[in-house]
Amino acid sequence: MRLLRGVGIACCLALAGCVTVPDGDGVAIGDLSASAEAAATATLQARERRLQALPALSFSGRVALSGGSRGGGTGRIEWRQSGDRYQVTLSAPVSRQSWRLSGDAGSATIEGIAGGPRSDTDVERLLREATGFEIPVGALAAWAGGARADAAEFGPARLEFTGDGRLARIEQDGWTIDYLGWAEQDPGDSESSDGRPPLQLPDRINAARGEAKVRLAIDAWSWAPETP
The missing domain is CATH 2.50.20.10 (Lipoprotein localisation LolA/LolB/LppX)
Structure with a gap:
């Protein structure tokens, strides 16, 4: 149940043929262009790497x-x-x-x-x-961070992005996770200290499987390790 265990090659393969634009806010459903798909994929993978590197x-x-x-x-x-x-x-x-x-x-x-x-x-x-x-x-910790859960445990993830390349939906293990809002966070990691962009994390999430629904409105994030 590790936060981002196995988000490497196995999960990346799940992107093939699964990148679409969600129907909403006037954006028509359809495949992203090759360049837009590459940019959206790179952004997702960069967030997953940064989350995986955090102590908590x-x-x-x-x-x-x-x-x-x-x-x-x-x-x-x-x-x-x-x-x-x-x-x-x-x-x-x-x-x-x-x-x-x-x-x-x-x-x-x-x-x-x-x-x-x-x-x-x-x-x-x-x-x-x-x-x-x-x-x-x-899986919820990974999904809440805007990342895919372990593919070996929860199966491949189907992804949808908005027209501008922002993650809009993850479908995995029978659950559909919709991302309704995002906020910039500065975890103080090596990437942010090198002057790279702040970490984008969700602040409003809806998850559903059948009749079961979990709605989250996140007020604050933290990544400090546990103290003895």
Whole structure:
């Protein structure tokens, strides 16, 4: 479940024949020109390389979940990812309820639910049984960063770009992730210190698979490593 594990050659092959312009804002659906496709691909791959090189990637914001056995819900989300390790906290200010999910590639534990903490080797199953919601924890950190998830684990990704080459959609593992807004970030990495452009990261994302929907509005990003 590493943040950007395997975004190299295996994922790059998934670009072939999958670059289209999404239907919206007056942009007709159709293939990008060869030069536009090359530029869009290069921008995506550069973002993936920079994200992969960061010691950690965290974001905070608002989340809306729907389509689960419990209907839906909204609240605050805090997500921290460092390699395979993750910690996700969801809280509902009105009800003052919250739960925390933590784990790595081999196991996950959820706390703050009725009956006490629960653990499982399958994080999606754990969340579904404990909360009633479908949340793609294994891939969401990568998708939230505007990158493809591990192709070996989640399959190839189909991509769509806007007419000006900005990533508009990722389709992977049955999920459709739409990117509705972007913001410039300065992670202080070697590329930004060399005077290269700031890192472009999403700030509004909709993810859906069937009736399950996850909507994110990201307020802040962070990449500081954990302190002892």
